[in-house]
Amino acid sequence: MTSAFSLLKTRFVWFLFAGLLLIAQVPSILGSYWTLIALNLMMWVAITQSWTLFSGMTGYISLGHVVFYGVGAYVVASTFNTIPLWLAVPMGGIAAALLALVVSVPVLRVRGPYFVILTFGLAELVKFSILNLETVSGKSSRLLFGTPSIEILLYCMIGLVVLATLTTLFVTCSRFGRGLTVIREDEVAAATVGVPVLRYKIIAYTISAIVPGMAGGLMALKSTYFEVLQVFNPIISFTVVTMAIIGGSGDVRGPFLGAVFLVLLSELFWTTAPQFYMILVGLFLILFVIFAPNGIAAFLDKLQISRKSG
Amino acid sequence: MNARLKVEGIRSGYGEIQVLRGIEMLCGEAQITALVGSNGAGKSTLLRTLAGILPTATGRILHGEAEIQRLPSHERVARGIIMVPEGRLVFPDLSVEENLRTGAVNVRARDVWSKTVKEVYDLFPRLLERQKQLAGTLSGGEQQMLALGRGLMGLPEVLLLDEPTLGLAPSVATQIFNIIPQLTESNISILIAEQDLNRVLDIAHFGYVIENGRITMQDTGSALRNNPAVAEAYLG
Incomplete structure (x- = not known):
């Protein structure tokens, strides 16, 4: 089983690099409109992949990952023109990880629906705290002048996708990753075999905040202004969960498949029939949860198996 | 004593x-x-x-x-000091052998797990027969044997x-x-x-x-x- 897995992995890694190289060609071949779409796509893949590392592996569904995205954006926006961007963006990731670390001890003590609600509430709390902070200091929104070009941001975002994906692959194969899987299966049993349950959950939660933090920073640079309600928009959390479910949250390919699916869907319908798009997203989410809870990735595996046997 | x-x-x-x-x-x-x-x-x-x-x-x-x-x-x-919890808390989506292997994650047991697992199979031949099967599909008795075996894997x-x-x-x-x-x-x-x-x-x-x-x-x-x-x- 292990050898089959590593084979799949190497094939996947080749596909991954080929795909990302193609996406890196988008600016020169397809122009600026498609570059923006490619940037969006890469952002969703990066965040969803990080989300999967924690929520997919441990079964703790975070409905508030936007908080890390927002914090990363806030760090980059508030330090804009004072510290260089190559430092500010990683600092956004570190700030998000620190926030995750600090809140993880109380937050990870509750399970199931309580955890879901708590992560959502936490994101709202941070959103309104920063909103008040900005209002008090008289900066309801910030304009960012002289941001890097979209191409540069796309390359950075591709870098984040690589980082998030390699981290997930690495964790999946490690003892740490097996510990997380066992926690998802049964937390008490995991403790009785000697998995340091709380420590593993904290580490996974903290790691899963880093890339969303940096992605938030890059996206603030992309939009060239910073507005609290926009970067802490809960829709971002919902979209990430939706992409993970549709793509397959237990699979490293899932975030790619889910993000491509929803970004294409949005390209087809968002401008022409926005209401129709939201209805479709809801419909697909329901259909996937009922008929394909392991997402497109598991569906592809099934196709492959039936083709081989049939 | x-x-x-x-x-x-x-x-x-x-x-x-x-x-x-x-x-x-x-x-x-x-x-x-x-x-x-x-x-x-x-x-x-x-x-x-x-x-x-x-x-x-x-x-x-x-x-x-x-x-x-x-x-x-x-x-x-x-x-x-190892507990075998009540209610046979095996990991349902892992195979019998994977379940046993998780029992040996602690430092003392980790490196000798392949030797320990043979002893567990000697004690419970039924688990050897079911080696590749998902633990969730075992009968109640087999799950209890697995839970016990998993406890023994930790030495x-x-x-x-x-x-x-x-x-x-x-x-x-x-x-x-x-x-x-x-x-x-x-x-x-x-x-x-x-x-x-x-x-x-x-x-x-x-x-x-x-x-x-x-x-x-x-x-x-x-x-x-x-x-x-x-x-x-x-x-x-």
Whole structure:
């Protein structure tokens, strides 16, 4: 089983690099409109992949990952023109990880629906705290002048996708990753075999905040202004969960498949029939949860198996 | 008697609700110690407290000379204090062998797991037959064997068994009761909480009766077996 897995992995890694190289060609071949779409796509893949590392592996569904995205954006926006961007963006990731670390001890003590609600509430709390902070200091929104070009941001975002994906692959194969899987299966049993349950959950939660933090920073640079309600928009959390479910949250390919699916869907319908798009997203989410809870990735595996046997 | 695990005045429970009100007990080296009592007397709470799944409010737990009541559960597992939880908590989506392998994640057991797993298969040939099968698809008896085998994979010094025959067919229960005494030959101390009073006292060297979170009687297994007051306590 292990050898089959590593084979799949190497094939996947080749596909991954080929795909990302193609996406890196988008600016020169397809122009600026498609570059923006490619940037969006890469952002969703990066965040969803990080989300999967924690929520997919441990079964703790975070409905508030936007908080890390927002914090990363806030760090980059508030330090804009004072510290260089190559430092500010990683600092956004570190700030998000620190926030995750600090809140993880109380937050990870509750399970199931309580955890879901708590992560959502936490994101709202941070959103309104920063909103008040900005209002008090008289900066309801910030304009960012002289941001890097979209191409540069796309390359950075591709870098984040690589980082998030390699981290997930690495964790999946490690003892740490097996510990997380066992926690998802049964937390008490995991403790009785000697998995340091709380420590593993904290580490996974903290790691899963880093890339969303940096992605938030890059996206603030992309939009060239910073507005609290926009970067802490809960829709971002919902979209990430939706992409993970549709793509397959237990699979490293899932975030790619889910993000491509929803970004294409949005390209087809968002401008022409926005209401129709939201209805479709809801419909697909329901259909996937009922008929394909392991997402497109598991569906592809099934196709492959039936083709081989049939 | 040399004690491998010594419990001194343990109090614990769930939040505000105190279940254990000062437990004193010993687990002898390579001996079977039985813990009997009615439902809700505190048997599971005691085992969970010893395993570190529940925090100890006051009192001491001594493993040899060392105090372990403040150690987190994974460090107790690494010391060889391993619980097989009630209700056969196997990992349903992992195979039998993967389940066994998770039992050996602690530092002492990790590197010798391939040797230990053979010994477990010798003890439970049924698990070898089901090696690749998902644990969730096993029968109740097989799951209990797997849970027990997974506990053994961690190379226990003290094995805490919580109701190992609960809900099992009588023939399977007999099988489990036949295997437990064999384990003491590998120098494992066993603390077993069990509803099946007579059978557990038959195999136990020493036994404790627990009522309302306190030890009310203690004696050798056979003496408790013949003491009518025990049956009364058991009925609550």
